Amino acid sequence: MTEERLLLSGDDAVALAALHAGVRLGTGYPGTPSTEILETFDRLGGHAQWAPNEKVALEVGIGSAFAGARTLVTMKHVGLNVAADALFTATYTDVDGGLVIVSADDPGMASSQNEQDNRHFARAAGAPMLEPVNSQQAYDYTWLALEIGERWKIPVILRLTTRVCHAKTLVQPRAVEQRRSLEDHEALPEHDQTAQRFRRDIPARVMIPAFAKPAHHRLRQKLAEIAAWNEAEGPVQEYGSEASDHVGDHVSDHVSDQLSDQLSDQGGIQATDKIGNRPRVRNNEIKPKLGIIATGVAAMHAREAAPDARQLTFGLSYPLPLERIRAFAAQVERLLVIEEGDPVLVDDLNAAGIKAEGKPMRYRFGELNVERVRRIIAGDDSPEPAPAKGKPPELCQGCSHRAVFEALRDLDCIVSGDIGCYTLGVLPPFSAMDTCVCMGASIGVGLGMRHALPEAEARRVVSVIGDSTFVHSGLTGLAEMVYNPPPTGHLVLILDNGTTAMTGQQEHPGTGRSLDHSPTHQLDFAGIGQAMGVQSVVQIDGSDKSVSLEERIATQLARNETALFILRQPCVLAAPKIRLYEKAASEERARQCAARPEV
Amino acid sequence: MITNIVIAGLGGQGVVKASDILADAALAAGFDVKKSELHGMSQRGGSVTSDVRYGHPEHSPVLSPMVPPGEAHVLLVLEPTQVEVARPLLHPDGLLIGPELIEPSALKNKKSFNVAMLGALSTALEIGELYWQQAIQANLAEKLHALNAQAFALGRARGPSRRAVVFDHS
Numbered sequence: 001m002t003e004e005r006l007l008l009s010g011d012d013a014v015a016l017a018a019l020h021a022g023v024r025l026g027t028g029y030p031g032t033p034s035t036e037i038l039e040t041f042d043r044l045g046g047h048a049q050w051a052p053n054e055k056v057a058l059e060v061g062i063g064s065a066f067a068g069a070r071t072l073v074t075m076k077h078v079g080l081n082v083a084a085d086a087l088f089t090a091t092y093t094d095v096d097g098g099l100v101i102v103s104a105d106d107p108g109m110a111s112s113q114n115e116q117d118n119r120h121f122a123r124a125a126g127a128p129m130l131e132p133v134n135s136q137q138a139y140d141y142t143w144l145a146l147e148i149g150e151r152w153k154i155p156v157i158l159r160l161t162t163r164v165c166h167a168k169t170l171v172q173p174r175a176v177e178q179r180r181s182l183e184d185h186e187a188l189p190e191h192d193q194t195a196q197r198f199r200r201d202i203p204a205r206v207m208i209p210a211f212a213k214p215a216h217h218r219l220r221q222k223l224a225e226i227a228a229w230n231e232a233e234g235p236v237q238e239y240g241s242e243a244s245d246h247v248g249d250h251v252s253d254h255v256s257d258q259l260s261d262q263l264s265d266q267g268g269i270q271a272t273d274k275i276g277n278r279p280r281v282r283n284n285e286i287k288p289k290l291g292i293i294a295t296g297v298a299a300m301h302a303r304e305a306a307p308d309a310r311q312l313t314f315g316l317s318y319p320l321p322l323e324r325i326r327a328f329a330a331q332v333e334r335l336l337v338i339e340e341g342d343p344v345l346v347d348d349l350n351a352a353g354i355k356a357e358g359k360p361m362r363y364r365f366g367e368l369n370v371e372r373v374r375r376i377i378a379g380d381d382s383p384e385p386a387p388a389k390g391k392p393p394e395l396c397q398g399c400s401h402r403a404v405f406e407a408l409r410d411l412d413c414i415v416s417g418d419i420g421c422y423t424l425g426v427l428p429p430f431s432a433m434d435t436c437v438c439m440g441a442s443i444g445v446g447l448g449m450r451h452a453l454p455e456a457e458a459r460r461v462v463s464v465i466g467d468s469t470f471v472h473s474g475l476t477g478l479a480e481m482v483y484n485p486p487p488t489g490h491l492v493l494i495l496d497n498g499t500t501a502m503t504g505q506q507e508h509p510g511t512g513r514s515l516d517h518s519p520t521h522q523l524d525f526a527g528i529g530q531a532m533g534v535q536s537v538v539q540i541d542g543s544d545k546s547v548s549l550e551e552r553i554a555t556q557l558a559r560n561e562t563a564l565f566i567l568r569q570p571c572v573l574a575a576p577k578i579r580l581y582e583k584a585a586s587e588e589r590a591r592q593c594a595a596r597p598e599v
Numbered sequence: 600m601i602t603n604i605v606i607a608g609l610g611g612q613g614v615v616k617a618s619d620i621l622a623d624a625a626l627a628a629g630f631d632v633k634k635s636e637l638h639g640m641s642q643r644g645g646s647v648t649s650d651v652r653y654g655h656p657e658h659s660p661v662l663s664p665m666v667p668p669g670e671a672h673v674l675l676v677l678e679p680t681q682v683e684v685a686r687p688l689l690h691p692d693g694l695l696i697g698p699e700l701i702e703p704s705a706l707k708n709k710k711s712f713n714v715a716m717l718g719a720l721s722t723a724l725e726i727g728e729l730y731w732q733q734a735i736q737a738n739l740a741e742k743l744h745a746l747n748a749q750a751f752a753l754g755r756a757r758g759p760s761r762r763a764v765v766f767d768h769s
Contacts, residue, residue: 007634033638162637163664163665168622169632169633369665388685391681393610394645395643
């Protein structure tokens with residue numbers, strides 16, 4: 001540990017740890033609440049890149065780890081669904097470099113289409129899972145994930161949730177001498193990059209049945225060993241007993257000195273009045289010897305809600321340290337599991353014969369907080385006060401999507417929508433979206449409706465998809481459209497605003513710029529449509545008002561053609577930045593031309 | 600004792616920037632600090648709140664990063680329509696600092712309204728002015744420092760000048 005104390009989000013803490021640990025490649029796809037990890041990794045000097053989608057990101061990550069490099073792959077919870085095909089077999093393989101897969105879950109759906117609990121993935125894919133409670137642990141467990149991963153040659157999932165990703169808490173990074181930095185890593189003779197050779201290991205990496213059968217046995221053996229390690233020396237914190245180990249909330253003397261000085265200067269917080277205690281839970285008021293098992297940010301809520309209860313919190317939540325839990329359970333009369341989301345832990349404990357109490361169903365929905373944990377502890381299943389209704393989000397003033405949804409509304413189209421800012425087209429005054437399921441679904445769902453509806457209805461169906469989402473999961477939908485065209489044809493609108501807007505304006509393969517906004521090859525959506533054989537491919541500049549969008553769409557819907565309209569107009573939030581990136585790129589080109597010797 | 604502050608407003612008003620400044624100021628003053636808010640969809644012009652909690656690093660370190668509903672000691676609201684939306688977050692005896700305190704026309708640039716509101720908030724908290732000034736400079740581009748120092752001073756002159764009452768969680 002260093003004296004350095006930083007107030008960091010969990011996302012930034014992961015990025016800093018990745019840098020300190022010598023991660024050679026960070027890749028992923030933007031998704032709240034994970035997006036900032038790779039942006040920060042890049043800003044700190046790491047090699048970070050956006051992939052077209054999470055599956056490709058994980059595949060690139062697997063290759064990088066096969067090649068022996070420490071690797072970070074980031075995504076939101078639903079992104080892991082896309083990457084699951086790679087994940088479920090990657091766990092059978094031997095990875096040489098540490099491979100950390102960040103799954104950033106969004107309980108409560110602050111900005112997601114579902115609140116799936118990705119702890120299930122650890123169990124289903126056989127991937128060890130670490131769950132930090134705060135930014136310090138996000139930093140520490142990024143290191144630990146790499147170390148576990150390299151010891152057992154297995155990909156490790158680092159599961160964050162919104163309140164770990166975006167809450168800022170204090171972090172003390174490892175001292176420089178405790179880090180194995182990128183430079184150190186590469187300075188070692190065995191990591192001399194020019195001398196680095198591919199280590200061939202066919203049975204460990206070619207998953208045909210003959211090799212995958214023993215590989216599955218090896219995976220279960222690895223998990224058994226990791227479970228034994230977790231029992232013996234895994235990251236576990238116990239509170240409220242004599243053996244308390246207050247890991248995770250460090251205290252610096254330096255800071256308390258500063259505080260004392262300040263309190264004497266300013267009267268101090270001790271002098272302030274005390275106004276009524278909030279209803280609180282003391283374990284001796286409810287039932288003696290309450291023991292709480294909690295992981296992730298819920299562990300912090302629980303410690304605050306029941307400061308006198310005994311609590312066991314473990315960082316490696318799969319495979320579980322069941323014997324440590326069993327020993328803890330034997331010391332308490334009431335064992336309560338405080339977990340956000342699905343009843344994963346409580347079911348695991350009960351299946352292992354450890355009698356544990358879960359939470360009433362109502363607390364499965366949404367995030368937990370201190371108040372909800374107090375209610376769970378008190379066994380209070382009464383209806384909760386409804387949260388205040390705030391102002392819902394809306395499409396920005398001047399947003400290019402507005403004109404599109406006005407046209408679709410006025411034409412009374414059946415709109416098969418997708419994931420992005422433009423999903424806000426479902427809200428008044430547009431109310432112009434009829435479906436939204438997952439990334440890329442607009443095209444397949446639209447085609448399905450076209451096939452099933454009678455002709456007059458089918459003709460009203462339009463698929464609407466953003467540029468980043470089209471690259472992510474729309475290409476195969478387009479192949480489906482030309483391969484199995486409905487009798488009435490179909491119309492796909494790409495709302496190309498030149499950025500991944502919803503998540504904070506990230507680049508993607510359609511923008512022609514890399515994660516760091518430097519120029520790279522740009523996908524040509526019109527060329528893709530033509531090459532696939534879409535019958536009508538039209539590029540429309542948003543500023544071109546010569547023919548109204550409504551008229552263009554109406555004309556196309558009357559034809560029995562497959563059609564792709566690419567509506568191009570930059571996102572109003574991103575446009576000033578895009579102009580700066582383009583200016584920088586053209587200046588760089590001019591500089592390079594000037595520097596080129598004349599021939 | 601933990602001090603709980605909730606800043607409320609609409610996406611684009613600088614709620615998150617204001618809470619970053621507050622958290623940095625509290626940290627510089629020697630407190631243990633946590634802050635939390637939701638990003639993403641909620642920031643497309645919708646309601647936004649950000650929670651900042653701080654306490655003595657030894658006697659009352661902050662545990663949960665979220666202020667429990669109804670337990671904010673101070674609620675700082677940047678947008679008139681959000682006062683009633685956010686009010687349930689405030690303790691019945693807590694201090695509400697609403698946007699009517701500062702006339703935007705009194706500011707050289709309306710974008711510094713959030714910093715002016717922090718100036719008002721500063722009169723209710725036990726964080727020295729120097730720490731606030733450092734935090735403002737650390738969170739804003741240099742060309743904006745003078746403008747925001749003025750906004751902060753304006754808010755500080757109009758602040759409630761009564762310390763927020765801090766109830767005991769322990």
